Amino acid sequence: MGSDSAAIDVRGVSRIFKGAGQDEVRALDNVSVAIRQNEFFTLLGPSGCGKTTLLRLIAGFDFPTEGEIRLYGEDIAALPPYKRPVNTVFQNYALFPHMTVAQNIGFGLEMLGKLKEEIAARVAEMLALVRMSELKDRRTSQISGGQQQRVALARALAPRPKVLLLDEPLSALDFKLRKDMQIELKRLQHETGITFIFVTHDQEEALTMSDRIAVMNKGRILQVGSPQDIYVRPSERFVANFIGDTNFLKARAVGAKGGKVKLDLSSGGSLSADLPPEGLSVGEVTVVVRPENASISEIKGSDFAGNVENIVYFGTDTHVHLKLADGLPFIVRQQNSAGSTAAVKIGDKVGVSVVPGTAKVIRD
Amino acid sequence: MAIRARRSFSIKTQPGFTTIAMACFFLLYLPIATLVVYAFNSGESVAVWQGFSLRWFQSAWQNSLVQEAAWRSFLVAGFAAALATICATMAAIATTRTVNYPGLTFKYAFINQPLMVPEIVTAVALLIFFSRIKVWTGYTGIGYLVLAHTAFCIPFAYLPIRARLENMDLTLERAAADLYAPPWQAFRRVTLPLLTPGIIAGFMLAFVISLDDVVITEFVKSPGQETLPTYMLGQLRRVVTPEINAISAAFLALSLLLVTAFFFLNRKKS
Incomplete structure (x- = not known):
């Protein structure tokens, strides 16, 4: 500049x-x-x-x-x-x-x-x-x-x-x-x-x-x-955490292709995410997914799965609190417009789909 | 709430509180009340009431010695209070508008030292000190009294000014600097106007303190330089007439007036 x-x-x-x-x-x-x-x-x-x-x-x-x-x-x-x-x-x-x-x-x-x-x-x-x-x-x-x-x-x-x-x-x-x-x-x-x-x-x-x-x-x-x-595109955990609600996932990179990286999540399942501008460190990485970029879906064909722990109603939207297989919490924000909400209840095991291109690897 | 009120300690409910409080007020104010009442006695006695009269006020007012002493008292108090207030203002600014540094506490103590040193010690010290200077310079005027009074009035003027400075919002001075006011302008346009009630309070306190000083004045004054308190002391050694009461009553009225004004000025800040 x-x-x-x-x-x-x-x-x-x-x-x-x-x-x-x-x-x-x-x-x-x-x-x-x-x-x-x-x-x-x-x-x-x-x-x-x-x-x-x-x-x-x-x-x-x-x-x-x-x-x-x-x-x-x-x-x-x-x-x-x-x-x-x-x-x-x-x-x-x-x-x-x-x-x-x-x-x-x-x-x-x-x-x-x-x-x-x-x-x-x-x-x-x-x-x-x-x-x-x-x-x-x-x-x-x-x-x-x-x-x-x-x-x-x-x-x-x-x-x-x-x-x-x-x-x-x-x-x-x-x-x-x-x-x-x-x-x-x-x-x-x-x-x-x-x-x-x-x-x-x-x-x-x-x-x-x-x-x-x-x-x-x-x-x-x-x-x-x-x-x-x-x-x-928050650059690191603090920024992602300070601004808005965020989910953090632990993952291991298994292959990169055209600015995208293929990740194996520690909770099982896999995800494609954007590479951070400074490149990727070897070993375990942190991935952020905003709650509004995830949705509840059938386990088959989803990115990963989790158990429903809590459901909190906010008027315009509902937050579904999940616990993943590796113990990390994950929140999905569902809009409450008619018909768009998958019916889930506490204790259900559900799949989570992430909007392609919205998961980001960040510095921890 | 009710439980808390019952549990909390209130001195008012202690047995004997009212009695002790009444006794204190009685002992404090009865002598003064007697003194004031006898100022209006028409007789020659300060102990036997013979009827109401303003003759002693009149007599005091017309007494040229009283006039002279009163005038000198006001002169000394006025100059001493003014000088003390200027010194105290500068000291207060220097000790509050600074970052804390080692030795600052020592400076507070140093400024307030006249409150702690026994007055008689200061008086003797000044007597010896000034007598040397009197011999060297040949000057025996009222200046010594003014200087001595200034010295012991500084802490009294300092305290209200410092309190006011400490309560002042520092961002106001910062805002003035931010708006292109160099330090002197910031002081003149922002700090000083906001400090004025403290300065006036400090001046009045110093004035009252100077006005009723006996010990230091008695030691420092040159022959013939009676102030009102030392004149009264001198009179008590001779014939006591209600004229003394009248002077005291007038003095009391003036002090009350100044102290009340001081109280209201100080209260206005909060």
Whole structure:
């Protein structure tokens, strides 16, 4: 990827915290990622995975122990936050309580030394953008959580940053409001054309909003790709497990042909799966199958078999929990549209068929 | 819930609680109440009630020595509290807006040291120290009192300011920096306005503490530099008239006013 076209280019960045004595914590471990202009990029991972640390390094609230952070080619890793054309929407919004909504939004422009008329015009524009015009003279303590969220967005967007950083901004909102704000954020990103870097631990939020996602764990980026890439072709167990429901199978490769590999499952039965891009290791491999890509069928002609342990009804679909011969659990998701569901009951031995091309061999 | 309430220990239900509490309030406030009541005595005695009158307030108000001492007290308290508040604000920022490092606890102790050193020790030390300086410089003005008061007022001003800084959301300062405010602007536009109630509270506390100091003032003052408390102490050695009560009552009223204001300012933050 051409690094000059990247809005943010993180190169070999580590952030090491010195603990007590000789201990050190690698909050980020040799992370490299290029974030393109105008994209909605999400850093996704569990708490403590380093996503917020990476965001803080880009914002300038913290500095990398090693590595470079380039903003359109310029290394900004050592600049203080007030010298970076990057703005942040904080998790708790961090609105200035002693200022009005309009004063909050105008603060960045004021600090940049813009003229009064220019500030007023831009603040009005921002208020309109987030639909807060009628509340511009309110104190920030006099508006609701969702409104505070929009003010925080307007305040961060007002100085026209090259990159907007969002640190779990939706986590404090209730479910309904969060759904609305997800759509609102996509709209704002589209209308402003600013690169958004969004941090979340919510995989569903990441899937629905992002152009691309970086899945992080233990200070490393495990996989970068579009939501479809990450969901359909997870690179390793952690990614597959973190995003959506997944079944893991143990298998042994018995022959490859044209990007496909023939696998003997440890539960008996066999399966054809896509090869991982980096090739295949010898010996036992792990295969992932998403529950919606499997179906219950006659044992004869199926890929493998299992015993029905539990049946859980979810309204739109039903999850059939199986136990395979090697003891591994396997879940089949059946759509509940009329006539498509095979009638099974607990204790039945049933066959499982996997949609061809959907099983993937992954790094364990 | 009911079980829990019955099980939980409540000091209010202990036998004798009410009696002890009443006794404490009685011992605390009865002498003060007596003092205030006799300030309005029309007679010459501080112990025999002879009728209501404001004559002692009037007499105190017109007493040029009282006027002079009161004026000096306010002057010293005002300057000392202002200086102490400035020092305390800087100290509070330096000790809260930093990562924890070895020696920080020592600095807390160092700043609060005047609370722990016996006042008489500080007084004697300052007496000796300042007397040298008085000889060298020939200056015998009110500056020594201001300096001495500043020193012991700093911890009192420091505590409310530090409490306020510690309760302040640090992301606000980060947000200011994120929005292109260099450190000084971030301080002036965000930290300082949010800190102001703490600073005012610190100032008032320091002011009250300075206003009623006797020991250090008595040791440090040059001849003729009576403050209101040392003047009153001097009067007690001679004839005691209800004028002393009147001055005390007025003093009490002022202190109550300031402390109440301090309380409300401090409460507003939460």
